[in-house]
Amino acid sequence: LAKTTQPISMDSYEGQEVNITCSHNNIATNDYITWYQQFPSQGPRFIIQGYKTKVTNEVASLFIPADRKSSTLSLPRVSLSDTAVYYCLVGVAKIKAAGNKLTFGGGTRVLVKP
Amino acid sequence: GAGVSQSPSNKVTEKGKDVELRCDPISGHTALYWYRQSLGQGLEFLIYFQGNSAPDKSGLPSDRFSAERTGGSVSTLTIQRTQQEDSAVYLCASSPRVPLGPEAFFGQGTRLTVV
Numbered sequence: 001l002a003k004t005t006q007p008i009s010m011d012s013y014e015g016q017e018v019n020i021t022c023s024h025n026n027i028a029t030n031d032y033i034t035w036y037q038q039f040p041s042q043g044p045r046f047i048i049q050g051y052k053t054k055v056t057n058e059v060a061s062l063f064i065p066a067d068r069k070s071s072t073l074s075l076p077r078v079s080l081s082d083t084a085v086y087y088c089l090v091g092v093a094k095i096k097a098a099g100n101k102l103t104f105g106g107g108t109r110v111l112v113k114p
Numbered sequence: 115g116a117g118v119s120q121s122p123s124n125k126v127t128e129k130g131k132d133v134e135l136r137c138d139p140i141s142g143h144t145a146l147y148w149y150r151q152s153l154g155q156g157l158e159f160l161i162y163f164q165g166n167s168a169p170d171k172s173g174l175p176s177d178r179f180s181a182e183r184t185g186g187s188v189s190t191l192t193i194q195r196t197q198q199e200d201s202a203v204y205l206c207a208s209s210p211r212v213p214l215g216p217e218a219f220f221g222q223g224t225r226l227t228v229v
Contacts, residue, residue: 043118043205043220044157087156104149104157 004088009109018075020108022088025069033064033071036087038107044087048073075110083112116140118208118221126227127196135191135224139208146189147207148181151223157205163189196228 005023012018024033032051036044048055050062050071061074075082085107119138127133139146148160159173163183174180178196183189193200203225209218 041222043207043223045220046218104159106156 004090004105006086006088006105006108008106009111011111011113012078013113014079015077018078018082018110018112020073020075020086020088020110021070022073022105023070024088024090027068027090031068031090033062033068034089034091035060035062035073036089036104038085038087044104047086078110078112080112080114083110085109118206118219120204120206120221120224122224123222124225124227126229129198129228130195132192132194133196133226135193135204135226137189137191137206137208137221139187139189139206140219141187143208143210144186145209145218146183147209148189148191149205149207150202151205152202160191160204193226196226198228201226201228 003024003026006020010018010020022033027033032049034049035047037047038044048057048060048062050064052064052066052068054064055062061076063072063074071088073086073088087104087107089104118140121136125133125135137146137148144165146163149157150160151157160179161174161181162170165186169181169183178194179191181189181191189206191204203223205220205223207218207220
């Protein structure tokens with residue numbers, strides 16, 4: 001299973017862009033990269049998923065270099081409500097593949113200040 | 115229901131007692147996951163169900179932990195002879211497919227406190 005490493009915490013200010021990098025050096029060929037957001041006292045919520053290059057949705061962008069050993073979640077123009085813990089996950093996408101116990105790392109606590 | 119429902123939301127139990135935690139997944143979701151989150155920590159995988167396949171129990175921390183999923187829907191996580199280190203928030207997630215992705219949703223969790 002690919003282990004992930006993220007910064008423990010990160011501070012930012014409203015309106016700024018926040019970039020969180022996750023390292024996953026032993027990512028497997030079939031592994032996808034998924035990011036989740038968790039607010040206090042709530043379950044995690046899916047943000048974005050990608051396999052390679054760049055993925056963008058209405059919430060964030062995900063940048064994945066060619067070697068796929070890391071990925072960067074980019075949150076544009078954050079607001080106070082983006083204060084949360086952000087988790088990077090790596091896991092297989094094949095429905096019948098074994099080892100679907102996706103592991104959440106410690107996450108990155110993002111604090112957005114006014 | 116519209117989302118993943120877990121009950122109870124909070125449970126306080128005495129050390130040594132057994133507890134059952136329930137998860138009602140989103141209708142039609144074939145994959146169901148249980149995770150545990152200790153205070154200030156990340157999520158620890160416990161067990162995973164996918165359709166009629168044998169569950170992946172490799173994350174269960176001890177034989178005091180067990181889980182079942184009846185009829186491919188509701189799941190119950192049972193902890194026998196609870197210990198103080200079992201205190202955590204237990205989260206359930208369901209998904210129409212694996213792995214966890216855009217269609218996966220987590221419940222609000224059950225906060226278990228063993229005193």
